Amino acid sequence: MxxxxxVVVIGGGVVGVSTLYHLTKKGWKDVVLLERxxxxxxxxxxxxxxxxxxxxxxxxGQLHKYSVDLYKRLPGETGQEVSFHVNGNLRLATCPERMDxxxxxxxTANTIGVPFQVIGPQQVKALWPLVNLGDGAxxxxxxxxxxxxxxxxIAPADLxxxxxxxxxxxxxxxxxxxxxxxxxxxxxxxxxxxxxxxxIICEHVVCATGNYARQCGRMFGVNVPAIPVEHQYIVxxxxxxxxxxxxxxxxxxxxxxxxxxxxxxxxxxxxWILGPYEAGAPARFADGxxxxxxxxxxxGDLDRLLPHVEAAQRRVPVLEHCGIKDIVNGPISYTPDxxxxxxxxxxxxxxxxxxxxxxxxxxxxxxxxxxxxxxVEAEPGIDMLAVDPRRFGGYCTKRYVVTKNEETxxxxxxxxxxxxxxxxxxxxxxSPVYDxxxxxxxxxxxxxxxxxxxxxxxxxxxRRDQWSFRRSNYFEHVGNECRLMREQVGVIDLTPFTKHEIxxxxxxxxxxxxxxNKVPVKLGRIALSHALTERGGIRSEFTITKVGEQHYYVIxxxxxxxxxxxxxxxxxxxxxxxxxxxxxxxxxxFVIAGPRSRELLAKIxxxxxxxxxxxxxxxxxxxAGYASDVxxxxxxxxxxxxxxxxFPIEHAHHLFDAVFAAGKEYGVGMVGVRAMESLRLxxxxxxxxxDMTRDYTPFEAGLDRFVRMNxxxxxxxxxxxxxxxAGVPNRFVTLEAHDVGNADPLGNEPIFAPGxxxxxxxxxxxxxxxxxxxxxxxxxxPEYAAVGTELEMEILGLRRRATVLIESPFxxxxxxxxx
Ligand SMILES: Cc1cc2nc3c(=O)[nH]c(=O)nc-3n(C[C@H](O)[C@H](O)[C@H](O)COP(=O)(O)OP(=O)(O)OC[C@H]3O[C@@H](n4cnc5c(N)ncnc54)[C@H](O)[C@@H]3O)c2cc1C
Numbered sequence: 001m002x003x004x005x006x007v008v009v010i011g012g013g014v015v016g017v018s019t020l021y022h023l024t025k026k027g028w029k030d031v032v033l034l035e036r037x038x039x040x041x042x043x044x045x046x047x048x049x050x051x052x053x054x055x056x057x058x059x060x061g062q063l064h065k066y067s068v069d070l071y072k073r074l075p076g077e078t079g080q081e082v083s084f085h086v087n088g089n090l091r092l093a094t095c096p097e098r099m100d101x102x103x104x105x106x107x108t109a110n111t112i113g114v115p116f117q118v119i120g121p122q123q124v125k126a127l128w129p130l131v132n133l134g135d136g137a138x139x140x141x142x143x144x145x146x147x148x149x150x151x152x153x154i155a156p157a158d159l160x161x162x163x164x165x166x167x168x169x170x171x172x173x174x175x176x177x178x179x180x181x182x183x184x185x186x187x188x189x190x191x192x193x194x195x196x197x198x199x200i201i202c203e204h205v206v207c208a209t210g211n212y213a214r215q216c217g218r219m220f221g222v223n224v225p226a227i228p229v230e231h232q233y234i235v236x237x238x239x240x241x242x243x244x245x246x247x248x249x250x251x252x253x254x255x256x257x258x259x260x261x262x263x264x265x266x267x268x269x270x271x272w273i274l275g276p277y278e279a280g281a282p283a284r285f286a287d288g289x290x291x292x293x294x295x296x297x298x299x300g301d302l303d304r305l306l307p308h309v310e311a312a313q314r315r316v317p318v319l320e321h322c323g324i325k326d327i328v329n330g331p332i333s334y335t336p337d338x339x340x341x342x343x344x345x346x347x348x349x350x351x352x353x354x355x356x357x358x359x360x361x362x363x364x365x366x367x368x369x370x371x372x373x374x375x376v377e378a379e380p381g382i383d384m385l386a387v388d389p390r391r392f393g394g395y396c397t398k399r400y401v402v403t404k405n406e407e408t409x410x411x412x413x414x415x416x417x418x419x420x421x422x423x424x425x426x427x428x429x430x431s432p433v434y435d436x437x438x439x440x441x442x443x444x445x446x447x448x449x450x451x452x453x454x455x456x457x458x459x460x461x462x463r464r465d466q467w468s469f470r471r472s473n474y475f476e477h478v479g480n481e482c483r484l485m486r487e488q489v490g491v492i493d494l495t496p497f498t499k500h501e502i503x504x505x506x507x508x509x510x511x512x513x514x515x516x517n518k519v520p521v522k523l524g525r526i527a528l529s530h531a532l533t534e535r536g537g538i539r540s541e542f543t544i545t546k547v548g549e550q551h552y553y554v555i556x557x558x559x560x561x562x563x564x565x566x567x568x569x570x571x572x573x574x575x576x577x578x579x580x581x582x583x584x585x586x587x588x589x590f591v592i593a594g595p596r597s598r599e600l601l602a603k604i605x606x607x608x609x610x611x612x613x614x615x616x617x618x619x620x621x622x623x624a625g626y627a628s629d630v631x632x633x634x635x636x637x638x639x640x641x642x643x644x645x646x647f648p649i650e651h652a653h654h655l656f657d658a659v660f661a662a663g664k665e666y667g668v669g670m671v672g673v674r675a676m677e678s679l680r681l682x683x684x685x686x687x688x689x690x691d692m693t694r695d696y697t698p699f700e701a702g703l704d705r706f707v708r709m710n711x712x713x714x715x716x717x718x719x720x721x722x723x724x725x726a727g728v729p730n731r732f733v734t735l736e737a738h739d740v741g742n743a744d745p746l747g748n749e750p751i752f753a754p755g756x757x758x759x760x761x762x763x764x765x766x767x768x769x770x771x772x773x774x775x776x777x778x779x780x781x782p783e784y785a786a787v788g789t790e791l792e793m794e795i796l797g798l799r800r801r802a803t804v805l806i807e808s809p810f811x812x813x814x815x816x817x818x819x
Pocket of ligand 1: 037179
């Protein structure tokens with residue numbers, strides 16, 4: 001084994017080998033893979049090899065599409081066959097909500113360019129003659145299906161060998177029977193890995209260790225939220241009917257997924273493989289993989305499988321005529337949201353994760369492609385936030401991950417409603433006034449571990465969501481909250497905001513290089529600022545307030561805590577001139593907004609709140625009630641007169657009571673985040689993570705007024721200059737969708753020119769309750785961005801007329817904000 005390498009990949013499953021392959025494709029030859037046993041010895045060897053393109057995530061969808069395309073060309077490139085059967089994938093629907101889910105997916109698939117067909121029962125029968133369409137009594141009636149003609153299944157071990165060949169051809173070294181047992185930093189900042197075959201020094205480490213993710217992470221001091229769950233499939237013997245069908249000239253049947261019964265079925269040597277996602281599958285190896293578990297399987301658990309076996313037999317009656325040959329029960333890596341961990345491990349330089357893959361055969365190609373790009377070019381080529389390991393934080397304790405992973409596993413085939421809120425491991429992180437808010441009727445949701453009130457059920461209304469792709473039971477109540485905010489005064493508890501204090505002699509200059517806007521120099525000024533990637537894409541959004549000399553208070557999205565904290569930490573100068581403190585847990589935040597908010601606040605603060613004394617976009621450190629050291633910021637995300645109060649967390653109860661006592665005469669009430677979504681869309685406010693991502697520059701996002709090209713150097717500036725010279729390829733628009741019935745856009749809808757040409761995509765959408773318009777925001781080619789342009793948007797499979805509106809259709813002159 002070499003003593004030095006540029007990159008060491010730990011783990012020789014399909015994901016590790018794909019990462020190695022793609023590093024060589026990017027031109028890095030000095031790369032090494034270490035495998036404790038033999039290649040594929042982890043989960044890869046026993047995988048069923050299915051390659052479903054279906055995925056509701058825009059990011060994961062792109063990774064899967066890349067994989068399927070790559071696997072088709074790999075044999076030609078490497079000479080190694082991979083047994084890719086392009087037999088297609090057929091997902092059945094037996095209820096209208098499932099069809100809605102498929103149609104929602106189709107919008108995303110259209111924007112990615114994945115071919116699919118939505119078909120009716122008779123086409124299902126034509127494609128899959130052995131299927132029982134159902135009578136609606138014993139067997140639910142099939143009402144339609146989603147068909148992907150281009151995917152199928154592959155031999156995972158052959159695929160890994162093809163990638164190995166490609167990597168070796170590109171100059172990579174692979175060492176089997178070489179276990180990494182310890183990791184340390186050298187004095188010069190490289191990694192020193194101790195292995196069973198000696199030591200190796202390297203610049204970068206990639207962990208692709210599958211079921212070993214947590215124990216591997218521990219070697220580097222990193223808590224990796226990936227713990228495997230048991231996953232089984234049944235192998236059936238020969239099926240006489242299938243044999244007759246195939247011998248009669250029938251083509252290989254598509255992989256059949258009966259989502260509503262949570263199983264898949266595919267052909268295997270004239271028999272079948274049946275793979276359920278069962279309730280009750282336990283997490284395994286939370287404390288590490290025991291020594292005895294080599295290329296091993298668990299005992300099969302037929303009891304758990306039985307309900308799915310029976311459902312499958314009703315749907316495909318010929319199954320009854322074949323015997324069970326084998327049950328394969330192996331560990332499958334999971335994360336709390338079911339998506340993998342691809343990208344930098346937070347808090348440690350040059351440590352990369354490619355872990356937590358539950359569809360690793362499908363994802364390996366795309367995951368290796370983007371991770372290699374990230375390592376070599378310092379940026380991924382597409383927005384990877386949905387799989388970035390830093391989307392999880394310190395709340396991912398072992399018990400939390402076990403509970404969530406078991407829930408995620410059994411939910412693989414549940415309908416993925418856009419307003420779905422899973423219940424397990426909750427509440428975990430709460431604002432101090434959670435109980436008070438709960439008593440006001442909150443219907444809770446969860447983000448980044450935090451409980452957030454989605455909406456408030458008035459007295460007598462059931463506190464429960466009916467999840468849907470359409471307007472649902474809470475529509476009217478969310479509308480009332482919007483009107484409360486626009487007409488009186490509302491309170492939103494945004495304690496989950498990410499909050500940092502940045503101090504020191506170098507703070508201003510350092511921040512100024514980090515963001516595209518000018519950092520405030522005058523005490524009390526607030527600047528909305530964006531940290532960009534080197535390619536000019538939007539990486540983070542920060543609201544920066546100068547609260548004292550050499551003292552900035554920086555707010556960003558609640559879900560970005562680790563992501564932003566990690567970035568700020570990495571960028572800190574080493575000379576001690578800037579200090580960074582994450583105060584997310586020690587400061588609470590109430591938004592108090594609406595036309596009566598000034599009168600309300602005047603009753604609990606002693607500073608003047610008029611425009612001359614406290615103008616829009618300024619902040620002051622004040623006392624409020626008995627609370628001291630309150631940062632009062634005249635900004636908000638709903639487009640109303642209002643303030644955000646950021647207070648020391650110990651004052652939460654008092655302040656909450658004081659606000660409600662003072663606001664009683666103005667009709668104050670709580671407002672949830674669904675109303676906030678509606679209100680912010682009426683103002684065309686972009687949301688970090690959906691509307692602002694690294695896929696788009698601030699010029700594309702229409703944020704030109706927050707970019708100061710003449711202020712001196714900042715990250716991403718050169719890329720912006722190049723884009724300005726070449727022409728900005730997309731423009732941000734606000735759209736009204738017409739005649740939508742009860743289905744508003746929600747984001748990820750494709751946008752077409754009247755002739756049918758795809759010209760953009762919506763990134764968010766909601767009903768604007770006070771404008772009475774169905775709204776979307778997103779990106780289109782510049783020639784379609786003029787106000788008044790007539791376009792079409794596909795919502796749940798139907799083309800709807802959509803008109804480009806002016807920016808901020810509610811109060812375009814910001815009169816309310818500045819009132
Ligand atoms: C029953 C079953 C069926 C499945 N079917 C499908 C399917 O149809 N389609 C699909 O897409 N996915 C499927 N999967 C999931 C798929 O198997 C995994 O997602 C995929 O194999 C993960 O690959 P990996 O490279 O991340 O991990 P692994 O294949 O587990 O590889 C990790 C490797 O790291 C090595 N390693 C660990 N620690 C060290 C160390 N310290 N030093 C050196 N080496 C180390 C291990 O020995 C192992 O070889 C299935 C899983 C199961 C259990």
